[in-house]
Amino acid sequence: AQKITQTQPGMFVQEKEAVTLDCTYDTSDPSYGLFWYKQPSSGEMIFLIYQGSYDQQNATEGRYSLNFQKARKSANLVISASQLGDSAMYFCAMRDRSGSRLTFGEGTQLTVNP
Amino acid sequence: DAGVIQSPRHEVTEMGQEVTLRCKPISGHNSLFWYRQTMMRGLELLIYFNNNVPIDDSGMPEDRFSAKMPNASFSTLKIQPSEPRDSAVYFCASSFHLLGRRNYQPQHFGDGTRLSIL
Numbered sequence: 001a002q003k004i005t006q007t008q009p010g011m012f013v014q015e016k017e018a019v020t021l022d023c024t025y026d027t028s029d030p031s032y033g034l035f036w037y038k039q040p041s042s043g044e045m046i047f048l049i050y051q052g053s054y055d056q057q058n059a060t061e062g063r064y065s066l067n068f069q070k071a072r073k074s075a076n077l078v079i080s081a082s083q084l085g086d087s088a089m090y091f092c093a094m095r096d097r098s099g100s101r102l103t104f105g106e107g108t109q110l111t112v113n114p
Numbered sequence: 115d116a117g118v119i120q121s122p123r124h125e126v127t128e129m130g131q132e133v134t135l136r137c138k139p140i141s142g143h144n145s146l147f148w149y150r151q152t153m154m155r156g157l158e159l160l161i162y163f164n165n166n167v168p169i170d171d172s173g174m175p176e177d178r179f180s181a182k183m184p185n186a187s188f189s190t191l192k193i194q195p196s197e198p199r200d201s202a203v204y205f206c207a208s209s210f211h212l213l214g215r216r217n218y219q220p221q222h223f224g225d226g227t228r229l230s231i232l
Contacts, residue, residue, distance in 0.1 A: 047221070050218060091157070104156055
């Protein structure tokens with residue numbers, strides 16, 4: 001069975017600084033995909049970034065980058081130059097080889113302070 | 115481009131009433147997912163369709179819940195009769211996926227339906 005663990009219920013960061021949100025996962029499947037989603041207070045789920053288990057390089061998407069350490073089974077999200085609009089709940093999720101079920105972590109509430 | 119469209123955005127109804135949630139996936143996507151989000155249980159997959167066929171409904175709570183996808187552009191999730199414990203945010207998501215093939219296209223979510231059962 002797959003499991004996603006986000007150990008930080010809440011994180012605080014100063015505007016313009018970088019922040020790392022932790023995510024560890026557990027799966028017996030050698031092939032999987034890892035995703036990060038952002039959920040602002042308005043409620044929608046916004047896809048941010050994806051990392052495949054066989055990808056050689058860490059994924060980057062604008063100010064978002066994924067620190068993928070396969071041996072440690074971690075896929076931490078790094079947000080550079082934080083903005084006030086980054087304040088939201090962030091979810092790490094994993095998709096197995098079948099490609100169907102997304103397993104979500106419990107989320108990390110990020111607050112960006114001015 | 116239009117994203118996943120869900121309706122209604124909010125629904126408040128009394129216990130025992132029938133509730134129908136609607137979803138229009140992104141054009142070209144062949145996979146559709148219904149999720150439920152609560153404070154206690156987080157995000158849970160209820161059911162997954164591929165090419166309009168239910169593939170995995172193991173997350174559907176009980177017989178009171180049913181989901182249909184009559185065509186590639188429309189799906190419904192129905193609760194009958196509704197109970198207060200069904201109160202949650204229900205998300206529909208879509209992606210493109212070929213069954214049996216390794217495919218990690220992201221799932222794109224609608225804005226959700228906030229359901230309150232009194």
